[in-house]
Amino acid sequence: MNDRTEASxxxxxxxxxxxASGAATRxxxxxSGSSSVKYQLLDMAGGAGTVTGGRGALLASxxxxxxxxxxxxxxxxxxxxAAGELADRGLGLDSPRLAAVGHRVVHxxxxxxxxxxxxxxxLAEIEKLVPLAPLHNPANITGIRVARELxxxxxxxxxxxxxxHATIPEHAARxxxxxxxxDAYGIRRYGFHGxxxxxxxxxxxxxxxxxxxxxxxxxxxxxxxxSASAVRGGVCVETSMGLTPLEGLVMGTRSGxxxxxxxxxxxxxxxxxxxxxxxxxxxxxxLLGLCGDNDMREIGRRMAEGDDAARxxxxxxxxxxxxxxxxxxxxxxxxxxxxxxxxxxxNSVAVRQAALSGLTALGIEIDPVRNALRGGGARLVSADSxxxxxxxxxxxxxxxxxxxxxxxxxxxxx
Ligand code: ADP
Numbered sequence: 001m002n003d004r005t006e007a008s009x010x011x012x013x014x015x016x017x018x019x020a021s022g023a024a025t026r027x028x029x030x031x032s033g034s035s036s037v038k039y040q041l042l043d044m045a046g047g048a049g050t051v052t053g054g055r056g057a058l059l060a061s062x063x064x065x066x067x068x069x070x071x072x073x074x075x076x077x078x079x080x081x082a083a084g085e086l087a088d089r090g091l092g093l094d095s096p097r098l099a100a101v102g103h104r105v106v107h108x109x110x111x112x113x114x115x116x117x118x119x120x121x122x123l124a125e126i127e128k129l130v131p132l133a134p135l136h137n138p139a140n141i142t143g144i145r146v147a148r149e150l151x152x153x154x155x156x157x158x159x160x161x162x163x164x165h166a167t168i169p170e171h172a173a174r175x176x177x178x179x180x181x182x183d184a185y186g187i188r189r190y191g192f193h194g195x196x197x198x199x200x201x202x203x204x205x206x207x208x209x210x211x212x213x214x215x216x217x218x219x220x221x222x223x224x225x226x227s228a229s230a231v232r233g234g235v236c237v238e239t240s241m242g243l244t245p246l247e248g249l250v251m252g253t254r255s256g257x258x259x260x261x262x263x264x265x266x267x268x269x270x271x272x273x274x275x276x277x278x279x280x281x282x283x284x285x286x287l288l289g290l291c292g293d294n295d296m297r298e299i300g301r302r303m304a305e306g307d308d309a310a311r312x313x314x315x316x317x318x319x320x321x322x323x324x325x326x327x328x329x330x331x332x333x334x335x336x337x338x339x340x341x342x343x344x345x346x347n348s349v350a351v352r353q354a355a356l357s358g359l360t361a362l363g364i365e366i367d368p369v370r371n372a373l374r375g376g377g378a379r380l381v382s383a384d385s386x387x388x389x390x391x392x393x394x395x396x397x398x399x400x401x402x403x404x405x406x407x408x409x410x411x412x413x414x
Contacts, residue, residue: 024099026059027402028086030079031104032143034135036065037078040398041091044099044406056399060091075142076149083150093151100155101147102405104195104397106136106245108160109186115163115404118144118156126158132186133244135282157405164198165191167235172331175242189247191229191239193221196341199400200393201231204339207378207391215336218328220321221395222351223342224252224294228321230328238331240324246282249324250317252294255285257320287313296344296351314354321355329362337389338364346394352381356390363387 025045031038040061062085064078072078083093103118109129116122123144130137144156173189175182182188197219204219205212212234219229226249230238240248240256250256258281266272272280280289288294290313293302302310329335340352349372356366365386370379375392382390 022097024097025406026095026097027100027102027405028093028098028147029102029104029398029401029405030082030143030147031398032075032078032139034139035067036063037067037075037082037143038063038398039082039086040402041086042399042402043097044402056402060086060089061398062086075139076146079143079146079150093154098151098154100157100405100409101151102157102159102401103140103144103147104161104401105140105144105158106161106192107133107190108158108162109190110166110188112158112160113163113166115157115159115408117408118148118158122158132190155405155409157408159195159401159404161192161194162190164194165189165229165236165239168238172238187243189239189242191227191236192241192245193225193227193229194236195397195400195404196221196395197227197229197231197236197239199397200339200341200395201229201234201236203378203393204337204389204391205234207380207393208337208389210336216332216334217337217339218325218332218335219339219341220325220345220355221342222249222321222340222344222348225254226251226256226342226344228324228328230331232332238328250290250320251286253283253286253288255281255289287317290316296348300348300350314350318351318354321351322359325355325359325364326362335363335388337391339391339393341393341395346392352390352392364390366390 026041026043029040029042041059043057043059046056062082064072064081066072067075067078072081086092105126107129109132111125123141126137126141144158148156168189168191175187175189177187200219200221201217202212204217205215208215214233216233217231219231221227225245228240228249229236242248246254248256263277266277267274286294287296287299291299291302291309293299293310299310299314303314325338338356340346344351352371353366353368356364363386365383366381367383371381376394378391378393380389380391382388
């Protein structure tokens with residue numbers, strides 16, 4: 001999913017950065033999950049406008065897993081290990097070349113709609129959002145805290161998964177429930193994967209050779225988690241995830257849309273505690289729940305062997321996608337492009353083909369030969385006769401976070 005070349009590890013990192021001036025142009029991107037920390041060190045010497053030009057140079061990347069099990073006791077230990085790995089490559093956190101640390105933060109609520117320089121007050125506000133994202137925000141917060149301890153002088157920038165969706169109009173963000181209750185508990189559509197939707201919608205416009213403000217795009221981010229968004233002229237107007245990342249498309253282990261009464265039914269009839277229903281819908285549903293596998297590659301293999309459960313899981317997944325493409329076509333009125341991204345979107349020929357076949361009435365015609373070609377970068381897979389461009393656009397959330405963080409610290413005096 002990453003078509004930038006990784007500069008070889010220890011060799012000559014300063015030279016590899018393409019920046020000999022010694023200026024602070026590097027950004028460390030941290031994605032602290034519940035049990036892992038992913039990191040990337042990027043050099044943004046080409047400027048923050050690198051997002052669609054793909055110029056951010058990747059200097060190093062890594063993953064520290066199984067936090068809490070064995071040697072990596074907690075997030076602090078994980079971050080120290082990451083810092084040690086970077087130091088071993090001559091890219092230690094003490095480098096004056098580091099301009100900022102960019103943190104992925106899952107939930108920004110209605111408070112954070114832009115990349116934000118972390119202060120004590122900001123950290124306290126992110127803390128207040130924990131009830132909205134109990135599985136994600138605590139780990140993000142720990143990541144910020146530890147990074148601040150390691151380099152107290154360095155700007156820490158929080159980049160929120162929800163931010164790109166802050167422009168969704170009120171009629172799309174509101175659930176049709178009692179307003180006072182909704183407001184008291186912050187219940188509304190926030191949307192997630194915003195960094196990816198933002199990046200991919202702009203990269204799609206670039207692929208079409210047009211300005212983002214001229215292009216209407218349906219972005220289908222299909223990874224383990226999956227979400228769709230409708231982007232009008234670069235501005236997000238609708239997205240499929242809601243209060244939490246559970247709503248919308250069928251995902252690896254999450255159900256996506258269902259009748260909320262299913263929950264009451266399980267509580268009353270099956271005697272399941274709320275926590276167990278939560279786990280069922282988030283961890284044991286989706287493709288996994290339907291057929292026992294959550295990896296689309298495995299599902300493809302099983303389908304080829306005539307496995308009915310795998311076939312049904314695939315069909316449920318694809319049917320949901322088609323519904324969203326149709327719905328978002330209606331929302332946008334004019335669609336210029338449908339863009340597929342993330343693990344499934346970038347790699348599954350079968351999902352793209354099945355999701356968009358038979359949509360000629362909507363002006364969408366996928367070209368089976370182009371669709372089947374394997375290629376690294378952003379590419380068109382629509383037929384020449386298609387009114388709507390169909391694109392495969394590799395996402396790069398880390399580059400987008402780095403670009404946003406770099407742009408923000410560049411704008412901060414001193
Ligand atoms: P995450 O949401 O964890 O970032 P990714 O975007 O990396 O996930 O997507 C992971 C998923 O992508 C895998 O679970 C798998 O289903 C799917 N995937 C990866 N490679 C392929 C492939 N070649 N064909 C079909 N599906 C793939």
